[in-house]
Amino acid sequence: MATSPPDSPRSFRQLSGPQRKAFLAAWLGYLLDGFDFILITLILTEIAADFQLDLTKAATLVSAAFVSRWLGGLVLGAIGDRFGRKPAMILAILAFSIGSGLCGFAWDYWSLFVFRAVVGLGMAGEYGSSATYVMESWPSSMRNRATGFLLSAYPIGTVLAALAYEVVVPQLGWRWLFYVGIVPIALTLYLRRALPEAAEWKAEVEGREDVTTSSVLFTARRRLPNAALAVLLSTALVFVFTGTGGAATPYLIAVTVLCLAAFAVQVAGRLWPVMIAIMLTVFCAFLYSWPIQSLLPTYLKTDLGYDAGQVSHALTWAGLGYAAGSCLAGVLGDRLGTRRAYVLGLFVSLAFVFPVFALPAGNIVLLWVLLFVMQATSQGISGLLPKYIGDHFPTRLRAAGLGFSYNVGALGGAVAPLAGAAIAEDIGSLGTALTVLAGSLTVVVALIIGLDLPARIGRALGADSGAPAFLPRERKPASESSGA
Template identity: 90%
Template sequence: MAASPPASQGSFRQLDRGQRKAFFAAWLGYLLDGFDFILITLILTEIADDFGLDLTQAATLVSAAFVSRWLGGLVLGAIADRYGRKPAMILAILAFSVGSGLCGFAWDYWSLFVFRAIVGIGMAGEYGSSATYVMESWPKSMRNRATGFLLSAYPIGTVLAALAYEVIVPAAGWRWLFYAGLVPIALTLYLRRALPEAAEWKSEVGDRKDVTTSSVLFSPKRRLPNAALAVVLSAALVFIFTKTGGGATPYLIALTVLCFVALAIQLAGRMWPVMIAIMVTVFCAFLYSWPIQSLLPTYLKTDLGYDAGQVSNALTWAGLGYAAGSCLAGIIGDKLGTRRAYVLGLFVSLLFVFPVFALPAGNIVLLWVLLFVMQATSQGISGLLPKYIGDHFPTRLRAAGLGFSYNVGALGGAVAPLAGAAIAEDIGSLGTALTVLAGSLTIVVALIIGFNVPARIGRALKIDSDAPALLPPERKTASGV
């Protein structure tokens, strides 16, 4: 029998069994994460009716999970940097599964808000730990594909959630949709027994206790002050996003920013301006993507008058577009480079935003096509975001650096539904509001990434780091980046 030809660099055939298993487990966890997280957007109208909420107040329930994400990204990221990517991933899955199940037992607005915050902690940890786990298990030449293919799981999870919505909610009510979110707990038993630890983390960090984020954030001298800082920060965010801060809201926002900067300085040291720039980039990315992600079901039901089955079909095609776009982004990113592919996808997406929301009711098939392509280019290109962010941090700080900066920036996702609903109330059209937010912020993100703003800041400050994005060209070539 003739021997199989050797796998070329960048070929999927060069992945061994352990690397494939690592990817599949992380992909499955992220799929279930997407399923749990998106449930609230599908049933906002039903919850609003049950609890007597208006659209703007109901939209704050979407924000609840974003309010807690910074904490999940920081704490579970620190655990991943200290104890390994695998245990942090397992804890994250447990958190979002338990939180989702509890949502089914919510008795009023505030109980549901708290349970959604638990989901947010788990989702934040899952994003950072899964992304770093897969990236550090795969060859460097394939890491755009690693994150692109990984993030394709999230929209497939949303598709499954949309299908579950169509079947479960009309027959049994919205609470049973949340009970289904308990299913991922079973996955943690498989993960605990079957997976190896990420090779790069083992070789560069392993048992070292003096170089990780946990040794910085949770040292005896900083433990209590940082716990107090977390309490103050969490309270401020709750007051801001539930609109209960009143006249103190501007001061609460300023306090929130100062708290985040204080944590970034501890976490990243001299690199803290780079981390802040990453946060701003992600914040703007959520402002262009999450108004559509969170309010599209509401738009389809209220502005266009579609029923549950039609909404489910539309979201299915949007989710499939997101998944296909994530995979394509990974392939293009490994060929053209992360930043170049990212900017290209963002500008192409602008061609489809206006047609989606200008389309009148009744053109359901055309809507499916437009949603598929729009989400493939706008949301799908975000499959490169973990690689883009992760390149700005060294291995010993990568999980917490990626998890914290991404999930602080993800507060843009908490602002997004509120901004979309508020603009819609002013101009009388939710579709126009979503078009304005998506179009303008897409351009902002493309400019930040295109001009490589975070890395330029790092180089201007002459930061000496082995983070791939901050290496000089000759060292990037030598290290295979």
């Protein structure tokens, strides 16, 4: 991977006009992505009442978008590797906008499940394409900041969604909140006309039809078998995450794992163990973060008895903490190294998980402060995750490698609300369930990243892919030499 020249920019002010424009466009796209994706968590109780669902069944609607994310990450990532980061980003925004609008027309549980799956396709593609687009448009010395600042857009989107919930739902009902999600389509017209393609992709990949992910996945020999594999995998995931698999669920999980491994082998070749290690890392990261992301509104309304306005304010402060933490993570990542900053943030976050869910009702201001700091350290530090993952793939495979491994790992987000709800039913406290999941899995992720397990596996396999994570330490970019 190309490194920055000695006189390359070191701050946002020093970036060129096209580099700033690339960041702003990707940031806006990801903000709107966060707005559309989080809507379901805000109105879960209203939907449950309307469709007569219990909490566990309603929580599977959060999982619906995760069921399809692996496919969005793989297909839109392959498009990004073959045709460029910009067209993949445009397609992703169209997908999550259309899916969100359709959710407003849902007539029952299954229709809403399908429409949320469409949102998941776009969400997955937006994450991978936006992250690679910004990273490959910025100098390597600033790429932790590129991803950290980019991911700050997602919580700002959730804050806007919370404010919209407070204004729209009491007056017009939950369906209108989804109709608003169609707005991002307008952004695609600007993206299509105004943006340059990512410089690094143009320099290293453009015009080389034989070296991208699409040339591996969509050849004439593999096209039909991979389509059949995708149908089988999607069917298994739907049965698993809707709870309709019954006694066959363990076998369906086994089928899911085998199908995902088959795609990983095709995308990563002999480095498939590295990709699977990254998937497991992300899976655990979602298990510590998404129970809080998905069930915090429910916890505030049911366990603490807060009204819509109080919930909106609490989520606003949580989202602002997430955004501030993402920006801070980017700065620390470029100074300390990606892994070192990531692990530091995770361990600091443990000091705030228990106080948040031990706080009794009535301490709303203190709750805002604790949520801000907890999300700044636990969720905000995940602003480094695209950079961490992307360093394990060369430019020609980065969009699909990042998109697929991240979004397969994101199935942890599908498991998270189900696990949180199930544990809460067993122990009788949603707050305690969220504390247990967040605390224990944070330690697991910190150990995996701190010990550098995926890269250790790659070096043990003799990886020579040109990806930064596998380069000898003396050849790594300066921003990575201190722990990334």
